Amino acid sequence: MTRSVREDQASVDSEEQQELSSPTGGELEREAGGAEEEEDRLHRLEEEDDEDEEDEDEEEEEEDGENKPKRRGPKKKKMTKARMQRFKIRRMKANARERNRMHGLNDALESLRKVVPCYSKTQKLSKIETLRLAKNYIWALSEILRSGKAPDLMSFVQALCKGLSQPTTNLVAGCLQLNPRTFLPEQTPDLPAHLPPVSAAAYPGHFSYQSPGLTAGLPSPPYGTMEPSHIFHQVKGQPYGPLEPFFDGVLVSDGPAFDPPLSPPLSINGNFSSSFKHEGVTAADYDKSFSFSVHYGGGGAGGHPAMYGGGGSNPRCGELQVDGMMGFDGHSHHERLMNAQLNAIFHDS
DNA sequence: TAGGCCATCTGGTCCT
């Protein structure tokens, strides 16, 4: 399921609520603003605690010293007030660490969201969907590297959407300006009658994908074969749209070299404009300009000459751009700049 | 209202 920004506020509310219910723990939550204050406070508590502890220990010894024979082995310490206090402090610290750890994890996940296709600030992918999409993306890209040739769009999208929920599939399809219906399995009842099932074998360019996740019990989303004429009919006057160059070969660019992004080594991004519209995705979400780029992280001459067919003629064949592919609103300024430059080159050539 | 997703707390385990 995709999630909205509102949930961020929800989590803030949640934290505030926790703060009310557990006042000591709540103070630890203000790491950004009052981390030092919080540390001081913890120190003070610890010092007080130590003083208390000494008193309590003395009391305990006095109790043990009377009549009863001394027990061997580790003393089972009773939960005195001081110990309880110390236990609480330890828990508070552990909780704070755990929160930080989870925040770090979430930050990493957010970074991941930004580098997988279909990033949107307003329509965030869930954690699990982000991981699945990333896994598929990595698989698809490595398949490109392995086979040495670019897949067709349908196969690429199909691979990306394996294991994803229907809403996420829709979202990804939206990013790729595809009709999500074309992902439905052949036997899906609500498949439009005008959409005949098409065997994957009919598209020799497809690469097959055996998702380990699918065999590991992950829920299978509706996916299947795709019919190109329906997939691309949105693109006016171009049966395969401006994507064709991407899948048939490479575009030669004599433009300036670009610094590839640090991560991922190979990224695909771009923007759309179209009348395409479906749940959660409106035309307004797309950029007005059609652009699409694939830049190979090897940078400069690092690209594989054979990888995209005709690309071998280009000394900088690692850079490749075609019109029209995914992208929401969230790509970095750096990548936007690159897109702009790539588009300029493409349209000049 | 049920289900999905999330943040947080908590106790256990392992490692340094």
Next chain:
DNA sequence: AGGACCAGATGGCCTA
């Protein structure tokens, strides 16, 4: 001993 990591529990928010 203390920190990192993990998984279960809990409760809140949102959406279908």
